[in-house]
Amino acid sequence: MPDARKKILEVHHLKQYFNVGKRDEVRAVDDVSFDIYEGETFGLVGESGSGKTTAGRAIIHLYEPTSGEIIFNGQDVSKLHTKKQMHAFRRQIQMIFQDPYASLNPRMKVKDIVAEGIDIHGLAKDDADRTKQVEDLLETVGLNKDHSSRYPHEFSGGQRQRIGIARALAVEPKFIIADEPISALDVSIQAQVVNLLKELQVKQNLTYLFIAHDLSMVKYISDRIGVMHYGKILEIGPADEVYNHPLHAYTKSLISAVPVPDPEFERNRIQVPYDESREKDDKKRRMVEIAPGHFIRASEDEVAMYTQRAVDAGLING
Amino acid sequence: MKNPENIIEVRDLEINFHTYAGEVKAIRDVSFDLRKGETLAIVGESGSGKSVTTRSLMGLLAPNAEIKKGSIMFHGEDIIKKSEKDMQHIRGKDIAMIFQDPMTSLDPTMRIGMQIAEPLMKHKGLKKKEAIAQALEMLKLVGITDPEGRINDYPYQFSGGMRQRIVIAIALVCYPEVLIADEPTTALDVTIQAQILDLMKDLQNRIDTSIIFITHDLGVVAGMADRVAVMYAGKIVEYGTVDEIFFNPQHPYTWGLLNSMPTLDTASGSLRAIPGTPPDLLDPPVGDAFAARSDYAMKIDTEKEPPFFKVSDTHYAATWLLHPDAPKVTPPAEIVRRQKKFAAMQKPKAPISNSDSKE
Numbered sequence: 001m002p003d004a005r006k007k008i009l010e011v012h013h014l015k016q017y018f019n020v021g022k023r024d025e026v027r028a029v030d031d032v033s034f035d036i037y038e039g040e041t042f043g044l045v046g047e048s049g050s051g052k053t054t055a056g057r058a059i060i061h062l063y064e065p066t067s068g069e070i071i072f073n074g075q076d077v078s079k080l081h082t083k084k085q086m087h088a089f090r091r092q093i094q095m096i097f098q099d100p101y102a103s104l105n106p107r108m109k110v111k112d113i114v115a116e117g118i119d120i121h122g123l124a125k126d127d128a129d130r131t132k133q134v135e136d137l138l139e140t141v142g143l144n145k146d147h148s149s150r151y152p153h154e155f156s157g158g159q160r161q162r163i164g165i166a167r168a169l170a171v172e173p174k175f176i177i178a179d180e181p182i183s184a185l186d187v188s189i190q191a192q193v194v195n196l197l198k199e200l201q202v203k204q205n206l207t208y209l210f211i212a213h214d215l216s217m218v219k220y221i222s223d224r225i226g227v228m229h230y231g232k233i234l235e236i237g238p239a240d241e242v243y244n245h246p247l248h249a250y251t252k253s254l255i256s257a258v259p260v261p262d263p264e265f266e267r268n269r270i271q272v273p274y275d276e277s278r279e280k281d282d283k284k285r286r287m288v289e290i291a292p293g294h295f296i297r298a299s300e301d302e303v304a305m306y307t308q309r310a311v312d313a314g315l316i317n318g
Numbered sequence: 319m320k321n322p323e324n325i326i327e328v329r330d331l332e333i334n335f336h337t338y339a340g341e342v343k344a345i346r347d348v349s350f351d352l353r354k355g356e357t358l359a360i361v362g363e364s365g366s367g368k369s370v371t372t373r374s375l376m377g378l379l380a381p382n383a384e385i386k387k388g389s390i391m392f393h394g395e396d397i398i399k400k401s402e403k404d405m406q407h408i409r410g411k412d413i414a415m416i417f418q419d420p421m422t423s424l425d426p427t428m429r430i431g432m433q434i435a436e437p438l439m440k441h442k443g444l445k446k447k448e449a450i451a452q453a454l455e456m457l458k459l460v461g462i463t464d465p466e467g468r469i470n471d472y473p474y475q476f477s478g479g480m481r482q483r484i485v486i487a488i489a490l491v492c493y494p495e496v497l498i499a500d501e502p503t504t505a506l507d508v509t510i511q512a513q514i515l516d517l518m519k520d521l522q523n524r525i526d527t528s529i530i531f532i533t534h535d536l537g538v539v540a541g542m543a544d545r546v547a548v549m550y551a552g553k554i555v556e557y558g559t560v561d562e563i564f565f566n567p568q569h570p571y572t573w574g575l576l577n578s579m580p581t582l583d584t585a586s587g588s589l590r591a592i593p594g595t596p597p598d599l600l601d602p603p604v605g606d607a608f609a610a611r612s613d614y615a616m617k618i619d620t621e622k623e624p625p626f627f628k629v630s631d632t633h634y635a636a637t638w639l640l641h642p643d644a645p646k647v648t649p650p651a652e653i654v655r656r657q658k659k660f661a662a663m664q665k666p667k668a669p670i671s672n673s674d675s676k677e
Contacts, residue, residue, distance in 0.1 A: 047507040047508075047509060047510075048478070048507055156595055157364070158595065159595075186363040186364055186534055187363070187534055187535075187536065187575060187578055187579060188363060188574060188575060188578050188591060188592035189363075189591075189595070190578070191578035191579075191589035191590065191591035191592070192591040192592075192593075194589055194591075195589055195591055213507060213508065215508065216537075216579070216580050217580060219580070220580035220589070253509065254508065254509060257508040257509045257511070257512040258508055258537065259508075259511070259512075259535060259537025259538045259540065259541055260537050260540065261536035261537045261539070261540050261564065261576060261579050262540055262564060263540045263541075263543075263560045263561055263564050263565075264561075264565075264659070264663070265540070266537075266540045266541035269541065271512055271516075274509075
């Protein structure tokens, strides 16, 4: 790809199978490749079971990949074996989880939750420094320092998600994987958390992998989007382009199903059905760049069809 | 407002919960009607009281709840005054409910055919064989493939979307007059959600059920509802037809809700979040409960509770902004855009095409 920006993460042909060789083998992630550039937000969307969460977890090395390469900052993640190497890696890459109720230890005070990373990585000089760091972090995410001696149950869902964000930021990571960070929150609170994430990104030059099924929110927060289905990425491209001019039939179908808060639009909605049988034929498919930066998983004989679609959509000249 | 076609009339409902911390005033003076064959959507955030309201219709309030005041009239009888035994005859037969989580609302140890047949045997006194036969018809109706082969399966053998279809089959098997759907698609993927919503619309047309639809997803409301009630802090703050609420909203909270959603053409920049969090209902604020989070709050909002002001025959909003003496304010840009659309829609009086968008 002719792009001068620095790639912070490269995923090459990642495969993550479970129960390999058994009858119930699951190919959760099956030959997935994508790059994420420094400072951008990459949105990964798909239905439940599409493998988007597994892909995220494989990147942070919670699983041993079946095959493929994950290169973070020029370093192959699967070759990190010693504890020390893992330690250094996980300081640079952090995760925010979906469920703000289950992802915070109910028996720990907020200050200890937030400071856990600081303690593990030895980032505080002394107790006073630790307290100061925690208070600064809480302020960064819009909570106040009085909150630090409380327990998670004393907070609302939105506030808990802020605590989770503060915890992720504590070790000053470069890269954050946010796995459905807002799906458990109310609409008015979702916008608060999304705004906070965007603001932090600018201030601290963070790179996000944003995993979600809410397409309208993903389109809004992401620079680029990857669409997953059955463990494979079917389409990758700039967020607006994927959303407004989807080329793959699955993306079209997915977007046509998103409810829009406009009764007039809803009365005239036409839902596009998706025929998934084509995905299951045994043709060899790879990611093909149909328009600049816009990739489709296609077999050789499908390229012409997608190119024509891109021409029709005005993405490239015919 | 004596409307002959009202199926349910809720008047002045007040419900408190007794907790160790004190009395939580969960429902504070709520009134609404449900008309025959319509879909009424109740929107609001968690804790706004939308689920408590509908649970009271089913007589399913938690033991620490107390109905302080009000009535729920169903066929001329007050549901609140009914005994648990009487409620058992109504629940599942006349008023049925679909819950949010299809993973936990089915009995994992019972075959699905039996679960669908159970209400028929209980309420209609059918023999097992007839009930199972009808259950099979219901499975076909809700679109389970190979119903004969699957009627003896257990819930774990189905996917989330299929389970929600089974839950709907159970709820509809007695052809209830009222169906309460509490976030029925929140746990599902968008593609499955679209199928389930289409199914509900289709079934509503066939058996003429009235639906109360509870959700916080305004996109779903836009597609499903005939009328919408917006709840905040235990009160209805605005209600009207779906077009009135989406294109001509009047309450600042409704503005905030519509404004905080990214629309198709929201460019980058920040979303207009509603600042702050909902009030603590242990000690509800005086006046307009939304005042503390509203950019449009006036002095009176912190002193006196706004009554409902009439916008049209079908549209009412409880905000002092509608008082004749209130200063003129300009709503957020997105709302102005919507109101322009509303003005344009009013002119030609286009007949509302109720053509189902199935295909």
